[in-house]
Amino acid sequence: MKGNEALAEATIRAGVDAYFGYPITPQSEVIEYLMIEQPEKRTGMIVLQAESELAAINMVYGAASTGKKVMTSSSSPGMSLKLEGISYLAGAELPAVIVNVARGGPGLGTIQPSQADYFQAVKGGGHGDYKLYVLAPASVQEMSDFVEDAFEIAFKYHAPVLILSDGLIGQMMEKVQLRPQKPRRTDAELIAQEGTWACTGKTSDRERNIVTSLDLKSEKLEERVHRLYAKYAQMECEDLRYEMINCEDADYIMVAYGSSARISLKAMELARDKGYKVGLLRPITLFPFPKKQLFDLADRVKGFLSVELSTGQMVEDVRLSVEFKVPVEHFGRTGGIIHTPEEILEALEQKIIHNGTVRHHKTREQSI
Amino acid sequence: MTEEIIIAGFGGQGVLSMGKILAYSGMMQDQEVSWMPSYGPEMRGGTANVTVILSDNRISSPYLKIFDSAIILNQQSMDKFEEAVKPGGVLLYDPNGITEHPKRTDINIFQIEGNRLATEKGNLKIFNMVILGAFLKVKPIVKLENVLEGLKKSLPERYHHLIPLNKEAIDLGMANVKTLKFEEVFNLN
Numbered sequence: 015m016k017g018n019e020a021l022a023e024a025t026i027r028a029g030v031d032a033y034f035g036y037p038i039t040p041q042s043e044v045i046e047y048l049m050i051e052q053p054e055k056r057t058g059m060i061v062l063q064a065e066s067e068l069a070a071i072n073m074v075y076g077a078a079s080t081g082k083k084v085m086t087s088s089s090s091p092g093m094s095l096k097l098e099g100i101s102y103l104a105g106a107e108l109p110a111v112i113v114n115v116a117r118g119g120p121g122l123g124t125i126q127p128s129q130a131d132y133f134q135a136v137k138g139g140g141h142g143d144y145k146l147y148v149l150a151p152a153s154v155q156e157m158s159d160f161v162e163d164a165f166e167i168a169f170k171y172h173a174p175v176l177i178l179s180d181g182l183i184g185q186m187m188e189k190v191q192l193r194p195q196k197p198r199r200t201d202a203e204l205i206a207q208e209g210t211w212a213c214t215g216k217t218s219d220r221e222r223n224i225v226t227s228l229d230l231k232s233e234k235l236e237e238r239v240h241r242l243y244a245k246y247a248q249m250e251c252e253d254l255r256y257e258m259i260n261c262e263d264a265d266y267i268m269v270a271y272g273s274s275a276r277i278s279l280k281a282m283e284l285a286r287d288k289g290y291k292v293g294l295l296r297p298i299t300l301f302p303f304p305k306k307q308l309f310d311l312a313d314r315v316k317g318f319l320s321v322e323l324s325t326g327q328m329v330e331d332v333r334l335s336v337e338f339k340v341p342v343e344h345f346g347r348t349g350g351i352i353h354t355p356e357e358i359l360e361a362l363e364q365k366i367i368h369n370g371t372v373r374h375h376k377t378r379e380q381s382i
Numbered sequence: 383m384t385e386e387i388i389i390a391g392f393g394g395q396g397v398l399s400m401g402k403i404l405a406y407s408g409m410m411q412d413q414e415v416s417w418m419p420s421y422g423p424e425m426r427g428g429t430a431n432v433t434v435i436l437s438d439n440r441i442s443s444p445y446l447k448i449f450d451s452a453i454i455l456n457q458q459s460m461d462k463f464e465e466a467v468k469p470g471g472v473l474l475y476d477p478n479g480i481t482e483h484p485k486r487t488d489i490n491i492f493q494i495e496g497n498r499l500a501t502e503k504g505n506l507k508i509f510n511m512v513i514l515g516a517f518l519k520v521k522p523i524v525k526l527e528n529v530l531e532g533l534k535k536s537l538p539e540r541y542h543h544l545i546p547l548n549k550e551a552i553d554l555g556m557a558n559v560k561t562l563k564f565e566e567v568f569n570l571n
Binding site: 039040125181182185186187188189273276277278279280281282283352354355356357 | 417419441
């Protein structure tokens with residue numbers, strides 16, 4: 015299955031109530047798959063193509079206000095359009111899942127893969143004091159698994175969750191083990207679980223539930239923002255996810271997420287073949303970020319290379335985490351070009367292992 | 383065992399679907415597989431290519447620079463991928479439309495006249511299966527029975543009556559592949 019298709023199928027299986035989207039390459043297979051699969055016949059899930067990304071994200075806001083499980087997906091230019099709505103979702107403390115199958119930018123850019131939406135994903139993006147919990151799948155399997163995981167987090171914290179993928183993971187096919195079908199919640203179950211806050215229809219025995227991001231009293235808004243940040247602190251304690259590969263004996267560590275993590279894994283194999291002790295730290299969540307893990311690793315390694323399909327965004331967070339104990343460099347192609355494992359290895363040798371001094375093996379042999 | 387393959391040609395030649403069938407065949411014999419297409423502007427009226435990896439282990443990068451095998455079906459792809467074959471690797475190509483034949487001396491080179499054979503059979507749609515047959519003769523990385531299982535998986539059920547025709551095409555490819563350059567010393571896995 016393609017990554018996008020696996021994500022779409024997982025959406026049905028996670029017992030999601032509604033999907034609102036608008037097609038854009040390289041993400042269109044999500045809505046295509048859902049339209050063909052007709053989940054309204056399988057689980058009663060609604061799939062609707064909105065008239066624009068703005069409409070889609072506001073439909074998500076509306077449906078999420080009723081306590082339903084809702085999702086939308088897009089790619090970079092479409093994500094920019096959704097940011098206003100995402101800020102409102104965060105402000106109103108609504109659970110929802112948003113997927114970005116990123117492509118090259120800025121502007122319309124290209125339809126090829128890119129990881130240049132990192133800042134947009136983890137540094138807010140929209141206006142105001144908020145963060146998103148961000149999951150970064152690195153395989154088709156994770157495209158499938160992270161849908162249900164994302165909804166768990168969204169409902170645990172009453173907060174929007176972002177799955178940040180890219181065209182490479184979205185378009186590739188791999189083996190995937192799908193999770194079993196979860197039933198959609200009945201109205202009675204929904205009222206029992208979300209009735210304290212969601213707009214499920216006022217009954218005479220309770221007060222109105224109000225969903226809004228508007229607090230004209232500054233004290234109230236400050237209180238709300240502090241409540242949001244208490245959640246983010248809890249996410250950092252309880253729901254940080256990362257993977258460390260060959261880091262135990264490593265002299266040098268590559269930090270990469272999503273598709274770059276896959277390519278870096280191959281670069282790591284090539285580096286190990288050459289005798290360099292290289293490890294890979296893969297942040298699975300981009301917020302929360304494995305700050306402490308990087309800080310601790312910095313005591314025993316000689317340097318870090320952040321590998322991203324961008325001109326260097328995550329590298330800033332790696333530097334902040336490492337607190338300049340050892341060198342942290344960036345390598346990455348951008349504009350839709352995908353770096354090869356060989357290019358990463360070369361960058362690792364030049365920027366980290368030989369610490370800036372270019373020493374090619376060939377020239378060494380020639381000098382002998 | 384890991385086999386890293388690039389298949390490249392024109393859009394419409396069945397490049398992506400051949401890769402898909404190969405990937406499904408690997409899956410049928412419990413291998414890890416990845417299929418990474420070019421989905422960019424080149425696909426919209428030009429060349430198409432797909433990277434297929436079959437492995438007994440976890441696959442790291444789905445995107446590669448050099449390959450164990452290249453299946454090349456037009457001149458643009460020859461220009462781009464001849465140099466991307468690992469020394470000792472395999473290059474299989476269809477001479478139809480090829481003006482600059484491969485010049486490498488450190489790889490194994492095979493030729494299959496897939497276009498001619500499919501035309502003679504009166505059905506150009508079997509072209510990619512002829513090519514696949516030729517490739518599997520050179521590199522028997524998946525068993526024929528698993529290819530047929532893979533076909534069943536990747537074709538919608540309404541096309542399952544075409545599987546025998548596809549098998550014929552694979553046999554045709556296997557019987558007609560020409561060895562242009564083959565050194566025993568080269569590693570063929």
